[in-house]
Amino acid sequence: MSMVLLDKEVFWPPADELLEAAERIRRRLGEWPAGSKAWRICLSEPDHPRSGDLIVGNVEPLPDGVGRLTVGAGRATLHLDDVEYELEGEWSDDWPAALAAFLDCGFEPHDALVLALAWRPANLDELDAWPVDFSTFPRVANLPAAPSKPFPHCPDRLGLYPVLPSAEWVERVLDQGVETAQLRRKTTDSGDLKREIERSVAAGAKHQARLFINDHWQEAIKAGAYGVHLGQEDVDTADLNAIAEAGLRLGLSTHGYYEILKALHFKPSYLALGAVFPTTTKVMPTAPQGLPRLARYVRLLDGIVPLVAIGGVNGAVLRQVLSTGVGSAAVVRAVTEAPELAAAISALQHEFGR
Template identity: 30%
Template sequence: MQNSKIPRGLYGITPEWDDIDKLIKAVYEASKGGMQILQLRRKKTSYDTIKKQAVELIKVCADLDVKLIINDFWKLALELGADGFHLGLEDCSIKDIEEKVKTGLIVGTSCYNDIERAKILVESGVDYIAFGAVFPSITKPLAPHVSLNILKTARSMININTPYSIVAIGGITVDKIPQIIESDIDNIAVINGLFESENIFNTAQKYSSAFNSTKKQNHDE
């Protein structure tokens, strides 16, 4: 069952840009094209830069009605009033996550292809779980492969009455969306395919349209 705190659709993840003006412009374009969620994910810069970008993006995303998730820095998300935070597989224990769920913010985490861990995390109260790489990814070339069957299993084996969302990530292009949607996921997460495209608005629109039309078609069937 999808978590109502997480809007379905395109989930953008920031590229490694220090230029905040460039990033804000890109976020506006992606939002106009249909992006519903943005994750501030920076792995190659200073904490001060991350904090400065977070301050600006919180204001921008509030204006655009886009959910802002901060990767790794959950205390920063709390301090600044972001919508939520994302924790990697190695970032904390299940017990730690259970405590962080109590913050009331959106809590997301990565599982790669670990179904059993996903089940435990959902029971711990996280709002969404990201599986990937569904396809080969230049961002995480060594990430475990996640088959479409794993996505289907994740949806079916976890308590249907538990409100959580499934996010697919890794090498997702517009033409691959129909086969992913068959797995009953809620969101597609994209970094380079969105923000490194020549026309971010058009690309976001294509992703969103493909996602929404395929979802509707599957629902009607």
């Protein structure tokens, strides 16, 4: 593998020992697509900070595109673009070198920081030099308490998971033997929403299927849905205690390591990992994850929580997605735009061994 670190200004001021350590780590991480931005770790404040600098220490104010990183006493905080990422735990003295290596692998700074804090020098002695021991990973700090009543469990492998726009689609898909589905109803009409959710929940009950409602947790509780699916932004506004007390399952969206750690704090029934591929069904907050990252997430989280791959998944790539070991894959257009629904579902189910 070519050593791309040698062609970049990785540390400021130059730090030969740190650069050598970063290169050792980076060499063992394998080939990864380069990130869209070259980051520089500044061990002291430069005279002229530039976009892409991560300055270690207390720096105010921060110019656009410049991050502040404070680490010490079991807590690490990254402040970047008016967002603060706080982590707590224990880590190796090698974290700056590991941070440089994971930034070079194309991870955004908050995800690269998670990996750097999980990194241990002993990883270099393993066949796989990535952090794979979940006990070494930091925790997201300053989160509200998880619900006192745990969310009910889901099967470890949820299988084919169509995300559908209407109750009619839910009925059609469940009639074909699909056991897990989600209603993602985009409407501001409260009457329409109530009818669509109640009709979808009834279809789920008829088929003894796992029917999740996207976003609208109050209506899902009232209708007695199997579960709800929420995005990261919804965790701050939804009443998770009410969802848990009602006995509904909870699925949470994630888009990288930091969001995975945040979501796990609330002990959800499953995690959605995405977007794996580019998707046009919704605006995504991050670039596509790709199969290599999906495989890493699956290896780290196997046995901890059920996982669903989501984003751009269709029949052409489903076999590759499932080869990562993920137990479920969400699809949208592979079902809703299929020329022949029964044949499309049969082909997709075949990839799951059904």
